Amino acid sequence: RVRVRGLTIHRPIIYGNTAVVLSSEERASSPHPDHTHRWTVAVRSAASAPDSDTVGGADDISHFIKRVMFKLHDTYSNPTRTIDKPPFEVTETGWGEFEIQIRLHFIPESAEKLYIIYHHLKLHPWTVTGSGELEIPPPEVAAKAGPVHSWQYDEVVFCDPYQNFLNILMAH
Ligand code: SLL
Numbered sequence: 053r054v055r056v057r058g059l060t061i062h063r064p065i066i067y068g069n070t071a072v073v074l075s076s077e078e079r080a081s082s083p084h085p086d087h088t089h090r091w092t093v094a095v096r097s098a099a100s101a102p103d104s105d106t107v108g109g110a111d112d113i114s115h116f117i118k119r120v121m122f123k124l125h126d127t128y129s130n131p132t133r134t135i136d137k138p139p140f141e142v143t144e145t146g147w148g149e150f151e152i153q154i155r156l157h158f159i160p161e162s163a164e165k166l167y168i169i170y171h172h173l174k175l176h177p178w179t180v181t182g183s184g185e186l187e188i189p190p191p192e193v194a195a196k197a198g199p200v201h202s203w204q205y206d207e208v209v210f211c212d213p214y215q216n217f218l219n220i221l222m223a224h
């Protein structure tokens with residue numbers, strides 16, 4: 053196994069979440085009537101639209117990411133969610149914002165350690181008041197405003213990659 057010394061290769065990703073307010077009908081039929089939102093947290097290729105469900109083809113990241121683990125808040129019954137194929141995402145309902153730990157596991161050919169990202173789940177279209185404080189709009193206002201999006205761009209960086217891993221990256 054040969055490393056390609058001096059080479060650094062970047063792969064752009066996007067991670068984050070969308071969230072929508074649950075309708076009163078949805079809340080009435082839910083096993084968790086205290087839940088107010090449905091949200092999806094995801095890791096995607098930066099080349100695909102963050103809120104699109106399309107995966108695969110040139111936009112896919114699964115040729116170098118084999119597993120994504122999302123560590124949710126401990127209020128969830130099984131907080132560690134392991135996703136072994138795209139789309140690398142978790143959809144849940146809930147009532148609160150919290151920090152999600154996202155662990156990227158690369159394919160064995162990379163010989164890379166995992167990469168850990170933190171994402172603050174955003175449910176509310178926060179607004180700034182006249183006195184500069186952040187405020188959560190009332191649910192009716194939030195529901196009218198539509199889905200909340202919170203996405204970040206990042207790049208996974210591989211330094212001195214193994215030749216066979218580089219071949220896999222370059223073939224996509
Ligand atoms: C807060 N620090 O107090 C945060 C915690 C936890 C959110 C938010 C659902 C849990 C469940 C849920 O939304 N937890 O019922 O499964 O705002």
